[in-house]
Amino acid sequence: MAKKSNKRPEQKSKPYGRKLPVATQRTALLRENKIVIAVTLIGILFVTWIPYRSTLDSGFTVWDDPDYVLYNTNIHSLDLKTVSYLFTHQSARNYHPLTMISLAIDYHLSKGNGGDVNLESDASIFHRVNLILHLLNVILVFAFIFLLTKRNILIAAITSLLFGIHPLHVESVAWITERKDVLYTFFFMLGLITYLRYLDSKRILHFLMVVLFFLMSLFSKPAAVIFPLILLLIDFYHQRMFTKRSIFEKIPLLVLSLIFGVITYVIQSRTSISAFSSISVIHRVLFVCYGFVMYIYKLVVPLNQSVYYPYPALNSSGYLPAIFYICPIIVFAITGLMVLSYKYTRVITFGIMFYFFSVILVLQVISIGSVIISERYTYMAYIGLFYIVAWYFDYFMRKKLGSLNFLKYVAAFILFLSLSTLEILTYQWNLVWKDPVSLWTYVIRQYPTAVSAYVNRGEAFEKKKNLEAAREDYERAVHFGPDNGNAWDGLGRIHGLLGEYDKSVKALTKSIEMNGTSAITYMNRGISYRFLKDYPKAIDDYTKALSLSRDDADRFNITRNLAFTLIQAEQYTKAIDYYNFLISLQPDNDDFYLNRGVCHHRLKHYPEAIGDFIRTIELNAKQAVAYFDLAIVYADQKDFSNARYYTEKAKSMGVDVDPAFLKSLAEKKDGK
Helix, strand or coil: CCCCCCCCCCCCCCCCCCCCCHHHHHHHHHHHHHHHHHHHHHHHHHHHHHHHHHHHHCCCCCCCHHHHHHCCHHHCCCCHHHHHHHHHCCECCECCHHHHHHHHHHHHHCCCCCCCCCCCCCCHHHHHHHHHHHHHHHHHHHHHHHHHCCCCHHHHHHHHHHHHHCHHHHHHHHCHHHHHHHHHHHHHHHHHHHHHHHHHHCCHHHHHHHHHHHHHHHHHCHHHHHHHHHHHHHHHHCCCCCCHHHHHCCHHHHHHHHHHHHHHHHHHCCCCECCHHHCCHHHHHHHHHHHHHHHHHHHHCCCCCCCCEECCCCCCCCCCCHHHHHHHHHHHHHHHHHHHHCCCCCHHHHHHHHHHHHHHHHCCCCCECCEEECHHHHHHHHHHHHHHHHHHHHHHHHHHCCCCHHHHHHHHHHHHHHHHHHHHHHHHHHHHHCCHHHHHHHHHHHCCCCHHHHHHHHHHHHHCCCHHHHHHHHHHHHHHCCCCHHHHHHHHHHHHHCCCHHHHHHHHHHHHHHCCCCHHHHHHHHHHHHHCCCHHHHHHHHHHHHHHCCCHHHHHHHHHHHHHHHHHCCCHHHHHHHHHHHHHHCCCCHHHHHHHHHHHHHCCCHHHHHHHHHHHHHHCCCCHHHHHHHHHHHHHCCCHHHHHHHHHHHHHCCCCCCHHHHHHHHHHHHHC
16 A cells, blocks of 8 residues: 655645726726826926916007007907808908907906906917917827827827927917917817717717817918818828728818818918019028928928027029028928938828928918018928827837836936926027017017017117107118108108107008008008198098008008098088998997087087087086086077086086186176
C-alpha cells in the first residue's frame, strides 16, 4: 500500500483586491477622462482670460463702433419691430441681423435705473459679451478637435489654447464691431461639432441641427458661407465615401451659401468692393499669395502687429517689394509639402485646406477695403494650422521620442515657453487696444504716412474734445492723401466745430468732389452753410443728403437739421411738414413740438401754436422757453392775463425777460 502523504496541497496565491469587471473599468476610465477634461478646460479658460481681462475696461473705438453701436438708433430699442427691421435691412454696410440683435441686447442691458445709456463712458457690457463668446469658442474648438481626433485630449488642449491666446485673435475679441467674428464662429463650431455627431449617428435630427447652426452663423456674419467646404473637408479627413447621400445633403447648405453670398456682394459692391479692373491680374495674384503666406508667417512670428496693413507702393520702376515675388514660390512649396504628406497622413492636407477655405474670401481675389491683410481674418482660419501643430507635437511625444524622457521634457519646455510668449504678446496687444488714440498712434509709428491712421486718430481726438490735436491729424491726413475724401471730410468737420465755417465749407466741398456719395458730408456742409446764414445752399445740401442716405438714423438727423434750417429761412409751412414727420417717429420729443409751435405762431395759427407749446411743457416741464413762447402767443391774442402768468413763470425759470414787456402786460391786464 502506498504511504499517505503528509504534504499539504499547494495553494494558489490570491490577488490583493478583487478584479473589477470590464464594464466597471470602462466607467471608471470614462469618469477619470471627464475629470481630466474638466480640469484641462478650466485651466485653458483661465489662461485665456488673463490677457483679455483688461478689455473689460476698454471703451469704443472710432473705427466702425459708432456705425454699429454709438449712433445706430436701429439697435437702441429691443422689440419685435427692431428684430423685424434688422432681419429685413442691411446694417453698417453688411447683413448680419443676429450680430446686430446681440448688440441691441447689450444696449438694453446697459441702461441704468433711469433708463439712460451712457455709452460714451461705459462699453463694459459689450466687451464682456465678446470675451464670453471667445471663451465659449475656446471650449467649442476643444470639443471639435477632441471629436475629430477620436478623443485625444492633448491635441484638443493645445489647439484650443493656441486659439485662445494667439495675439492675432485680439482684434476679433477686443473690437466691439467684431462681435460678428466671435458670434459667427460660435455657431459655426457648433455646426461642425454637430456634423461629427451626425456622421456617427446618421440621425436626421442631427443634420437638421447642422443646417440650423449654419443658418445662425450666416445671420451672424456672411463669412460663414465656406461652411459646406469645411464639411466636405471633414468627409475627406474621415475617409467618408463620396456617395449620392453625402453629396445630396450638402445641396441645401450650398444654396444657403449662394443666397447669402449674393446678398453680401450686392450690399458691399456699393461701398467696400473695388472694381476688379482697379488692380492688374498679375498684382492680384501676387496679393493673394502674399496674404496666404503672411497669415502663416504671423502665426509663427506675431510681431509688429497692426490694425492697418496698407497696400504696398510701387517703386520707381513699377515693381512691388521683393517679398511679393517670393510668396508665390512659398505657396508652391507649401502645396508640394501638402501633396507629399498625403501619402503618410491627411493631417497637413486637412489643416492647410481648413486654413485656405477660411481665408479664401479675404485674400483679395475680390478687393475689399483698403488693407491687404487684416488680423481678424485669422480667427477661424488658424484652427486648421493650430491643429497641425498640436497633432505633430502629440505625434513626436508618443511615437518619435518614445522613452527619451529628457527630450520629452525639452519639447514640453519649448511648448511652455512658446505659449508663455504668446500670452505676454496678447496681454500687451490688448493694452494697445484699450484706447483708440494709443491704437492709432501705434499704427502711425509703423506706417508714418498712413492716411487712414491719421483720420482715425483725428476722430479719436475729436471724441475726446481735443479739437486742436484732431485738426493737426486731419491736416496731416490731407497732406499725405490730398485725394482722400475722408481726410477732407474730417478736416471740414473739425473746422465747423471750431467755428471756422468758411474753411469748413471749402474742405467739405473737396471731400464731396472726391467722394460725392456721402450723405453725412452733405449734411455737415449744410450745417456750415446754415451758420453762414446761406440758407438756400444749406437746404439744398440737406435735400441732397436725404436723397443719398440709406440709413434711417442718418435720415432722421438730416431731417431734423433741415426742419430747423427751414424755420431760419422763414419757410414755416415746409418746416411744419418735416416736424410732423419727425413727431411721428419720436412722439415724445419736446423740442419738435416747441419748434413746430414756433412755425404755427409765425403763420398765426394760434390754437395750434398753443397746443404745441402746452404739449412741450407736458413732456418737459423744465423747457423754460416754451413758457415764454406761450406768453407771446397769448399776448398776440390779447389774453394778457395768461400772457403775464406764463411770462412770470418763464422769468422764474431763468429766461431773460425785458422788464418793459412785463410791465406793459400788467398795464394792459389792469386796463382791461
